[in-house]
Amino acid sequence: MEASISPSRGLIYCFANQKGGVGKTTTTVNLAAYLAASGRRVLLVDADSQANATSSLGIDKQREEPSLYDVLLSETGADADVAARDAIVKIDRPIFGGNLDLLPSSVELAGAEVELAAEAQGSREYRLKAALTPFREKYDYILVDCPPSLGLLTLNALSAADAVIIPLQCEYLALEGLMQLTNTISLVLKGLNRSLRILGIAMTMYDSRTNLSAQVVQEVKGHFPREVFNTLVPRSVRLSEAPSYGLTILEYDPNSRGAAAYAALADEVVARSARLQGSVVQ
Numbered sequence: 001m002e003a004s005i006s007p008s009r010g011l012i013y014c015f016a017n018q019k020g021g022v023g024k025t026t027t028t029v030n031l032a033a034y035l036a037a038s039g040r041r042v043l044l045v046d047a048d049s050q051a052n053a054t055s056s057l058g059i060d061k062q063r064e065e066p067s068l069y070d071v072l073l074s075e076t077g078a079d080a081d082v083a084a085r086d087a088i089v090k091i092d093r094p095i096f097g098g099n100l101d102l103l104p105s106s107v108e109l110a111g112a113e114v115e116l117a118a119e120a121q122g123s124r125e126y127r128l129k130a131a132l133t134p135f136r137e138k139y140d141y142i143l144v145d146c147p148p149s150l151g152l153l154t155l156n157a158l159s160a161a162d163a164v165i166i167p168l169q170c171e172y173l174a175l176e177g178l179m180q181l182t183n184t185i186s187l188v189l190k191g192l193n194r195s196l197r198i199l200g201i202a203m204t205m206y207d208s209r210t211n212l213s214a215q216v217v218q219e220v221k222g223h224f225p226r227e228v229f230n231t232l233v234p235r236s237v238r239l240s241e242a243p244s245y246g247l248t249i250l251e252y253d254p255n256s257r258g259a260a261a262y263a264a265l266a267d268e269v270v271a272r273s274a275r276l277q278g279s280v281v282q
């Protein structure tokens with residue numbers, strides 16, 4: 001992707017879809033890689049107890065170091081950013097030029113949803129926001145990978161975010177799940193986060209050999225013409241292999257079709273971010 005001017009204030013995007021296995025983690029990790037490699041300072045936040053984004057970057061989810069769990073369940077909101085600073089890991093690989101950091105998940109995060117539910121409504125939804133807001137100065141992009149549910153972790157991510165990126169698998173009934181998600185986003189807009197936008201819908205696992213993929217894209221574009229990104233992420237075995245080596249597609253096979261798609265999608269995210277930046281009150 002091309003280098004261009006970084007946003008003046010870090011943007012927080014969450015990658016959400018309550019449906020499992022649609023490409024949330026693959027999209028978050030690979031966009032983070034292309035953004036970092038092109039010189040943007042990126043923090044990837046793994047908000048899923050499956051810790052797939054954490055292991056996709058080669059970090060052991062069983063390691064006994066602070067993680068997002070400690071950040072969300074630190075005693076008061078006031079020291080959440082201190083807990084975050086302790087938990088952040090630098091992904092120190094030359095290709096990222098020191099620009100890629102990870103706030104990792106851990107197996108403990110599975111309990112966070114239940115523990116947060118016991119906390120007072122009105123504060124429990126804003127833990128992540130309290131932790132991440134101070135880091136807008138340090139990063140150009142903060143990308144939050146959400147779990148496949150609309151529980152408190154996803155609500156925390158939607159409350160903290162400037163915008164949501166929706167990965168949507170090109171499959172039958174994709175639109176129905178999308179409607180459920182957009183209803184939730186409307187509720188969040190009314191209650192928790194009045195400035196939440198949809199940055200875009202990323203169509204994933206596009207199979208050019210079948211009519212179904214093309215039909216699904218057509219149908220989703222019919223309802224969300226401005227939201228759907230132009231880049232269609234193809235179904236690619238290389239994309240699914242990379243995480244098992246703890247590598248992003250940029251490192252594992254930069255000449256693959258999947259890599260080209262995520263490079264192009266990163267360009268679109270940067271372009272839309274510039275527009276969003278122009279409209280976000282500083």
Ligand code: ATP
Nearest residue numbers: 020021022023024025026148205234235236239240
């Ligand atoms: P979950 O809801 O469980 O968190 P997810 O939405 O994060 O899942 P991923 O983990 O990114 O989805 O992808 C689900 C599976 O599909 C993984 O095995 C991943 O490697 C594979 N996958 C994702 N995108 C592609 C693609 N474009 N081509 C082929 N396989 C893909």
Ligand code: MG
Nearest residue numbers: 024025048052
């Ligand atoms: Mg995932």
